[in-house]
Amino acid sequence: MEWISQWLDQMPNWVDYLVILVLTGIVYETTFARSLPLLKNIVVYIFLALGCYLLLIFHILRFPIIPALFITILLIIVTKWRLAYSKRGKTTENVDP
Known part of the structure; x- marks a missing residue:
């Protein structure tokens, strides 16, 4: 995680703002x-x-x-994948009696 902080310290604040804006937009959407x-x-x-x-x-x-926003997006991806996986499992259970 330290390399992310070092990389972000090299960027101007407007780039940090754009990264935050894009990541929060992804989370919102x-x-x-x-x-x-x-x-x-x-x-x-x-x-x-x-x-x-x-x-x-x-x-x-x-x-x-x-x-934290990157971790949030990662958790959203995992949650959506698990939800899709469990729905797929339930539909195959209903087909095979």
């Missing part, structure tokens, strides 16, 4: 997003972008925000 009208969707993403400034401040204060 994969877990919380609903089908909304366009204007409401724009409002949600504006507030998401504003909230990322707070996460950027935490990142500047040396909190592990970006590694």
